[in-house]
Amino acid sequence: MFIIQASAVRSALAKQNPSGEREPSLRCSPLGCSPFGARRVSVHGRRVARSAPRPRLLCRKLDDKQVVTDYFNTTGFERWRRIYSDSEQVNRVQRDIRLGHAETVHKVLGMLDAASVDWATHTVLDVGCGVGSLAIPIAQRNPKYLLACDISTAMTTEARTRAEQLLTADQFARCAFRTADLESIPETERFDTVCCIDVLIHYPTAQAADMIDHLSKIARQRLILSFAPRTLYYVLLKRIGDFFPGPSKATRAYLHSEKEIRETLERNGWRVQSSAFTATRFYFSKVLEAVR
Structure with missing residues (x-):
């Protein structure tokens, strides 16, 4: 599960409003943003703050992909580069x-190994590859x-650098690294296995379904994906996060x-062959x- 900082949302808003005019205030939560700031009303002659929403304000829709792109190209890059490394410069x-993500990667590799893939003829696409x-x-x-x-x-760029350091020359020669939105990958460019790990959490349900539809046209034999499950426990957990503002607050993370x-997988002709779940204190x- 990835966590995007609220600063990424503010950065995207600034790009959409270069004039500097004041925008409706956004109250960010782990599940999105609300433009309904505190409103002052009169009670017994005194002006007090009221938290009721202002119906005339509409929440400006942010481009989720732009938010993700900006975040992982700027402040988020250094943070996640440290997390997905052996660096000791990480907090609790x-x-x-780091441990949760590593466990998920281990489980995905286990699925591939259990499938007895003929690697000599097998092609793979890893979308949302991060640092590799x-x-x-x-x-x-x-x-x-x-x-x-x-x-x-x-x-x-970081993934390519790490791959060049860790792979043999022959292994590296059979790899390619590309900056691309997954939905921009042409349907004619097909792969035996497609992996999409810790990506869908950045997008709402409808957009995530569109992404699965697109990946289904690219994957021939196997599609492995991960998401943050929408259960009562995790919904409550993310709502509780609303009460703890601050620079490290998570925002724009979606549960599915x-x-x-x-159902989306089945509609695209897939059959779920196996599943796995990873849960640590801060990662799920x-x-x-x-498979087909």
Whole structure:
């Protein structure tokens, strides 16, 4: 599960409003933003703040992809580069997320190993590759070809650098790293296995479904994806986060119904073959392996 900082939302708003005119105040929560700031009303002759929303204000819709791109190309890049490394310059929460993500990667690799893939003829696409945490160990299994892509140029550059350091010359030669939005990958560019790990959390349900639809046209045999499950416990957990403002507050993170994700996969001709779940104190992720 990725966490985007509120500063990324403010940065995107600034780009959309270069004139500097004041925008409706946004009250950010882990599930999105609200333009309904405090409103002053008169009670017994005194002006007091009221938290009721102002119906005439409409929440400005932010481009989720732009928010993600900006964040992982700027402040988020250094933060997540440290988390997904051996650096000791991480706090307790970041270390916990590191362990959770590593466990998810391990489970995905286990799914691929259990499938007895013929790597000599197998092609793989890793979308949302980040710094290469999954792409590199897949490349070490010697697939015929691996494409790792991410919406962030900084991330794909880091992934390429790490791959060059950790892979043999032959392994590296059969890999490609590309900065790309997953929906921009042409349907004619098909792969035996497509992995989409810790990506859907950045997008609302409808957009996530569109992404799965698109990836289904690219994947031939197997689609492995992860998402933050929408359960009562996690919904409450994220709502509680509303009461703790601050620079490290998570925002624009979306939970998804496992039932809806499965229905989207089935609609695209997939059958869920296996699943796995990772939960630490600050990281939770459900993985589904779908096959045809």
